Amino acid sequence: MMPMHERQQRQFTVAEANALLGDLSRQLERLRELKATAARQYEEMRSIREVGYRADGNLIMLTDYQNAKREFDRVVGEANRIVAEVHALGCRITDVEMGLVDFPATLGNQPVHLCWKLGEPEVLYYHEPQEGYRGRRPLPPAWRQPAED
Structure with missing residues (x-):
């Protein structure tokens, strides 16, 4: 086994990955909500800009724009924090x-990359690093069982 300082990235066992799925499920659900909220706020900001500008160069609906922008920034900040937390664990969304x-x-x-999709009961698939989701293959049966001591 390689010393920790020589590893480029954390290597997971199936059991270690499965142990994170409860938290990851909640984080992914929250990210989906935040993505939808950010999209709505972005559309609202776009619509407000389309209303137009005053002679002084300020948006006609400046306060509404500022409120929408503040909410957009808050939502994006929360999403970025969640992604950073997940990536700090060594896995990648x-x-x-x-x-x-x-x-x-x-x-x-x-x-390889163990590959899990929200809604799956456990990690059941893997793919080569360059293949991605389309290259998913079922884990070998021996990998699905916890190691015996």
């Missing part, structure tokens, strides 16, 4: 809408 998370791992001597 690859698609918020689909709820995809990859966990770096090693299958035999081959680097």
